Amino acid sequence: MMNKQKFTDKFLIAFMILAVFKIIGIGAQLFHESLWSVIGTLFIFLVVAFIIMMVITALKDKERDKKSSGRRGSGGGNFYLESSLFDRIRSKYEELAEKYIAEKDYKKAAKVYMNLLQDNFRGAKALENGGFYNEAAAVYLKKLNNKSEAASCYEKAKQYRKAIDLYKEMQQKEKVGDLYKELNDINNAHTYYQMVADDYTANSQMVKASLIYSRKMEKPEKAQKILLKGWDEDKDAFNCLNNYFANIFDKNQLEGEIQKLYQKTPSYKKMIYLEAMKYEFKKDPKLQPVTRSIAYEIIAEKVGTRSEIINELKYFNPNDSVILKDISRFKTGRNKMLRN
Numbered sequence: 001m002m003n004k005q006k007f008t009d010k011f012l013i014a015f016m017i018l019a020v021f022k023i024i025g026i027g028a029q030l031f032h033e034s035l036w037s038v039i040g041t042l043f044i045f046l047v048v049a050f051i052i053m054m055v056i057t058a059l060k061d062k063e064r065d066k067k068s069s070g071r072r073g074s075g076g077g078n079f080y081l082e083s084s085l086f087d088r089i090r091s092k093y094e095e096l097a098e099k100y101i102a103e104k105d106y107k108k109a110a111k112v113y114m115n116l117l118q119d120n121f122r123g124a125k126a127l128e129n130g131g132f133y134n135e136a137a138a139v140y141l142k143k144l145n146n147k148s149e150a151a152s153c154y155e156k157a158k159q160y161r162k163a164i165d166l167y168k169e170m171q172q173k174e175k176v177g178d179l180y181k182e183l184n185d186i187n188n189a190h191t192y193y194q195m196v197a198d199d200y201t202a203n204s205q206m207v208k209a210s211l212i213y214s215r216k217m218e219k220p221e222k223a224q225k226i227l228l229k230g231w232d233e234d235k236d237a238f239n240c241l242n243n244y245f246a247n248i249f250d251k252n253q254l255e256g257e258i259q260k261l262y263q264k265t266p267s268y269k270k271m272i273y274l275e276a277m278k279y280e281f282k283k284d285p286k287l288q289p290v291t292r293s294i295a296y297e298i299i300a301e302k303v304g305t306r307s308e309i310i311n312e313l314k315y316f317n318p319n320d321s322v323i324l325k326d327i328s329r330f331k332t333g334r335n336k337m338l339r340n
Contacts, residue, residue, distance in 0.1 A: 093117050106130025120144055133157035155179065177216065193217050206230030207239050220247065237269065241276045251286045258287070262294050274298045278315050292316040
């Protein structure tokens with residue numbers, strides 16, 4: 001059986017040979033780079049080689065001391081040496097990368113992460129944080145197959161065509177529309193926004209569809225139309241009604257719409273309408289007479305089957321103490337009648 005010292009020496013020699021080949025391989029990759037870039041990279045590896053030699057020397061001294069003391073068996077010592085060696089070297093690589101980041105030399109930090117620590121993701125992040133978006137995108141795409149991060153980097157680099165291609169592959173239609181808009185290609189932008197709006201409508205997400213029309217396509221009429229559709233078809237009815245009213249800024253027009261829609265509201269939806277009136281009542285003093293009148297009608301219609309609805313009067317008369325007393329008397333009388 002090979003003794004501990006011979007095994008350790010062979011392991012160290014093999015490791016150094018691998019390190020040399022690694023350096024040669026990386027040097028070949030950098031052949032086409034600038035002279036100063038090559039010199040910088042060689043400097044990195046000189047530092048790394050020095051670190052490795054220091055670690056190896058320290059570990060061999062420690063191993064020699066342990067051997068002379070006879071406190072450990074050969075197998076355990078070898079395992080400890082190998083683990084400690086890799087841990088210490090990795091720690092030095094981490095320190096080197098952090099040093100370059102602190103110096104804002106993100107390209108060198110990325111090389112340490114990718115070539116020495118075999119961590120492509122952190123290498124790509126280092127490039128991205130340094131503003132090397134195209135280089136970062138290439139790493140995300142080719143080494144990590146991460147289309148989302150790559151598309152984001154291309155977008156930051158204003159390489160919108162490349163980003164669009166990736167967003168199309170990922171079926172992110174709204175992002176595609178946004179980037180076509182950046183390119184001032186309004187026709188294509190609206191084509192993709194329409195796809196998004198259609199998807200939301202098919203999933204009964206009428207408010208989201210309306211926001212695409214109003215904010216992205218600048219078509220407020222279509223936004224209002226889709227909100228009314230949601231209200232009529234009971235697809236998130238309250239939010240559709242509330243947003244419909246919120247999109248009308250002329251108070252006279254809004255007052256007319258409140259009355260008009262109430263006349264068409266079926267009985268089973270009047271409680272929803274009453275809830276919407278609370279918001280409109282607080283919006284502007286000009287709207288208080290019409291909203292209060294509609295609220296009274298709904299309360300009078302429903303109080304026979306839903307006595308608790310009488311409490312809604314206080315929302316439309318917040319400063320009227322008489323109303324509060326009337327509500328209290330009504331509830332007291334109602335309770336007595338039920339007991340009898």
